[in-house]
Amino acid sequence: xxIHTLNTPAALIDVARMRHNIDRMQSQLDKLGxxxxxxVKTTKCxxxxxxxxxxxxxxxxxxxxxxxxxFFMNGVRDIVYAVGIVPTKLPQALALRQQGCDLKxxxxxxxxxxxxxxxxxxxxxxxxxxxxxxxxxxxxxxxADDDLLVEVGRALVxxxxxxxxxxxxxxSSYEYNTRAALVQIAxxxxxxxxxxxxxxxxxxxxxPVVSVGSTPTALSAEHLEGVTEVRAGVYVxxxxxxxxxxxxxxxxxALSVLTTVIGHxxxxxxxxxxAGWMAxxxxxxxxxxxHDFGYGQVCTEDGRVLGxxxxxxxxxxxxxxxxxxxxxxNITETLPIGTRLRILPNHxxxxxxxxxxxxxxxxxxxxxxxxxxYGW
Amino acid sequence: xxIHTLNTPAALIDVARMRHNIDRMQSQLDKLGxxxxxxVKTTKCxxxxxxxxxxxxxxxxxxxxxxxxxFFMNGVRDIVYAVGIVPTKLPQALALRQQGCDLKxxxxxxxxxxxxxxxxxxxxxxxxxxxxxxxxxxxxxxxADDDLLVEVGRALVxxxxxxxxxxxxxxSSYEYNTRAALVQIAxxxxxxxxxxxxxxxxxxxxxPVVSVGSTPTALSAEHLEGVTEVRAGVYVxxxxxxxxxxxxxxxxxALSVLTTVIGHxxxxxxxxxxAGWMAxxxxxxxxxxxHDFGYGQVCTEDGRVLGxxxxxxxxxxxxxxxxxxxxxxNITETLPIGTRLRILPNHxxxxxxxxxxxxxxxxxxxxxxxxxxYGW
Numbered sequence: 001x002x003i004h005t006l007n008t009p010a011a012l013i014d015v016a017r018m019r020h021n022i023d024r025m026q027s028q029l030d031k032l033g034x035x036x037x038x039x040v041k042t043t044k045c046x047x048x049x050x051x052x053x054x055x056x057x058x059x060x061x062x063x064x065x066x067x068x069x070x071f072f073m074n075g076v077r078d079i080v081y082a083v084g085i086v087p088t089k090l091p092q093a094l095a096l097r098q099q100g101c102d103l104k105x106x107x108x109x110x111x112x113x114x115x116x117x118x119x120x121x122x123x124x125x126x127x128x129x130x131x132x133x134x135x136x137x138x139x140x141x142x143x144a145d146d147d148l149l150v151e152v153g154r155a156l157v158x159x160x161x162x163x164x165x166x167x168x169x170x171x172s173s174y175e176y177n178t179r180a181a182l183v184q185i186a187x188x189x190x191x192x193x194x195x196x197x198x199x200x201x202x203x204x205x206x207x208p209v210v211s212v213g214s215t216p217t218a219l220s221a222e223h224l225e226g227v228t229e230v231r232a233g234v235y236v237x238x239x240x241x242x243x244x245x246x247x248x249x250x251x252x253x254a255l256s257v258l259t260t261v262i263g264h265x266x267x268x269x270x271x272x273x274x275a276g277w278m279a280x281x282x283x284x285x286x287x288x289x290x291h292d293f294g295y296g297q298v299c300t301e302d303g304r305v306l307g308x309x310x311x312x313x314x315x316x317x318x319x320x321x322x323x324x325x326x327x328x329x330n331i332t333e334t335l336p337i338g339t340r341l342r343i344l345p346n347h348x349x350x351x352x353x354x355x356x357x358x359x360x361x362x363x364x365x366x367x368x369x370x371x372x373x374y375g376w
Numbered sequence: 377x378x379i380h381t382l383n384t385p386a387a388l389i390d391v392a393r394m395r396h397n398i399d400r401m402q403s404q405l406d407k408l409g410x411x412x413x414x415x416v417k418t419t420k421c422x423x424x425x426x427x428x429x430x431x432x433x434x435x436x437x438x439x440x441x442x443x444x445x446x447f448f449m450n451g452v453r454d455i456v457y458a459v460g461i462v463p464t465k466l467p468q469a470l471a472l473r474q475q476g477c478d479l480k481x482x483x484x485x486x487x488x489x490x491x492x493x494x495x496x497x498x499x500x501x502x503x504x505x506x507x508x509x510x511x512x513x514x515x516x517x518x519x520a521d522d523d524l525l526v527e528v529g530r531a532l533v534x535x536x537x538x539x540x541x542x543x544x545x546x547x548s549s550y551e552y553n554t555r556a557a558l559v560q561i562a563x564x565x566x567x568x569x570x571x572x573x574x575x576x577x578x579x580x581x582x583x584p585v586v587s588v589g590s591t592p593t594a595l596s597a598e599h600l601e602g603v604t605e606v607r608a609g610v611y612v613x614x615x616x617x618x619x620x621x622x623x624x625x626x627x628x629x630a631l632s633v634l635t636t637v638i639g640h641x642x643x644x645x646x647x648x649x650x651a652g653w654m655a656x657x658x659x660x661x662x663x664x665x666x667h668d669f670g671y672g673q674v675c676t677e678d679g680r681v682l683g684x685x686x687x688x689x690x691x692x693x694x695x696x697x698x699x700x701x702x703x704x705x706n707i708t709e710t711l712p713i714g715t716r717l718r719i720l721p722n723h724x725x726x727x728x729x730x731x732x733x734x735x736x737x738x739x740x741x742x743x744x745x746x747x748x749x750y751g752w
Binding site: 007008009010041063064083084085086087088089092108109111112134137139140171260261262263264265268272274277278279281282283284315316317318320337338347349350353354355356357374375376 | 383384385386417439440459460461462463464465468484485487488510513515516547636637638639640641644648650653654655657658659660691692693694696713714723725726729730731732733750751752
């Protein structure tokens with residue numbers, strides 16, 4: 001198949017851009033002297049993860065146990081499930097470990113730490129557990145200076161489990177857009193997580209792994225002293241949110257949605273395309289950023305950015321393409337029926353999730369289907 | 377399986393509520409004396425569509441040719457593909473018709489009407505084509521009084537195709553929330569579509585079908601003189617957007633996402649749940665409505681609405697549950713780790729699309745997996 005013959009809508013991966021993004025992150029972390037553990041939730045795609053591992057990644061991060069199961073089947077052993085475990089999911093985690101998967105699980109409460117230890121002893125399994133650290137008030141985790149941190153660590157060790165390390169994610173880094181602010185939040189993520197590790201060690205507990213990461217902080221950190229590994233996901237594709245944060249150019253965005261113009265409302269300067277929110281996702285992550293890209297930036301079929309033409313509205317299978325600065329009264333001539341366009345997405349994780357497969361596009365325009373999975 | 381043993385997150389369908397919603401719409405349209413053609417894009421689920429057909433539906437509406445293919449395989453013959461066709465999709469439409477599917481396609485431009493006629497004659501296929509009418513400036517379609525309407529109709533007939541009728545969708549009905557406004561937009565949808573049909577007939581062209589519909593207008597129309605069929609989709613599940621529009625109660629919403637509390641941020645009054653935007657969708661359809669439900673309304677595991685506890689934030693696999701009126705400082709006691717909750721969604725079409733299957737919940741709490749498909 002070629003990009004010109006694909007059915008639309010379709011999720012395209014520009015393979016050259018993807019490889020560039022993978023190499024950029026891997027070199028950055030090689031330079032900083034830490035291991036890299038990509039978050040595969042962005043693509044849930046075997047071929048993408050193989051490229052990440054080939055470039056030097058050490059293990060992967062997952063957001064669901066299904067991702068762990070799928071990638072373990074594909075030969076990845078070293079996996080951290082970076083969402084706080086609940087007792088009802090322990091049998092699924094146990095099954096993975098019993099099959100030989102080096103699965104690490106995460107806790108941020110005494111109640112769950114004890115439940116893991118009880119369940120582990122009951123099933124003769126020494127779970128490796130990492131403690132989640134809250135470095136920015138963004139979501140889950142224990143603050144580095146909270147007494148609870150040592151209590152949780154101790155409950156795990158005394159309960160016979162392996163205390164593998166600490167893990168943090170500076171999710172608030174998505175809210176900044178200057179180099180100075182990103183350097184600062186990266187340093188905050190690093191220093192607070194390292195502090196948590198030091199507190200555990202000072203209490204006589206082990207803490208071999210110090211794991212931090214988000215795409216903006218990973219690309220902005222100036223040093224990572226005390227950190228052993230970094231996690232990041234969306235960097236592999238990038239998207240308009242990351243462009244607004246300031247960590248990529250539009251030309252780095254490797255994911256786009258191929259679509260066809262199916263009609264017009266000439267008076268309004270609208271072209272109607274066959275990519276609605278089902279193909280683009282409902283993500284409006286740029287809505288509150290400095291540059292609101294609507295439901296996506298319009299590009300030509302070969303990937304050239306088309307000025308300020310955006311997907312300004314989206315229904316399930318209809319997108320509305322309009323010029324933002326001034327309605328294009330010649331829209332029927334600018335984008336005639338049948339014109340094929342690429343739409344750069346707000347959020348690569350959300351847009352990818354709408355598609356059963358990617359179409360990997362090589363530099364000669366040939367394409368290859370790369371399946372992705374979904375569900376739990 | 378039972379609702380108490382399902383893995384979370386999971387998309388639940390309350391079967392009793394669904395049947396009530398199906399019966400309500402079917403009786404309304406029986407009373408108004410028109411056929412009902414449900415839009416299956418909401419669920420893409422065999423079992424749901426079987427219940428709609430059993431209740432009296434005549435044919436279905438689809439938003440993708442894949443839906444047409446899947447439901448034709450399941451035995452539905454009478455299908456309208458309600459998104460404007462483009463020439464590149466004609467081979468797929470042709471294949472369906474050649475297999476015996478009574479597929480109707482839709483156009484709203486002279487260019488595509490001619491392309492359909494040319495392609496049809498070339499392949500010896502008399503396509504049945506409906507002309508899309510714009511009744512509210514919402515999206516696609518030709519205005520009822522535009523000369524283009526008759527030109528398109530004539531191009532189809534003279535090109536040897538079957539002019540099957542006119543089709544409209546008052547998508548702007550979602551923007552209203554009073555009975556009076558809904559009655560008015562329903563009447564506008566009806567009168568303009570009927571006017572289009574009359575103009576075609578006055579020009580000596582056939583127009584047997586007059587098809588209108590949206591969930592709000594279908595439930596608000598006081599009469600449907602001149603209309604032959606109605607289409608609606610989301611009524612089968614309902615959602616918080618429809619609740620805000622005023623066409624259902626919270627107790628009618630048949631779709632919810634089952635989730636588990638995995639942690640807390642006690643100081644902030646947050647419970648963290650394992651349903652993030654991947655399970656709930658990124659849809660924030662209530663954001664601009666009178667009542668903003670965040671990412672969803674929290675209910676107990678058995679479906680009782682939990683005051684003003686909402687999913688106030690969502691990451692990919694994490695949701696943040698908080699009380700809107702005042703942070704719940706006892707959140708760890710109100711919703712302890714392991715608590716299972718149901719989340720009512722903003723938009724049933726978007727939330728369903730995130731899940732490979734529904735779990736149909738019977739009144740005794742037993743569950744059954746109902747698969748749904750996705751993609752194009």
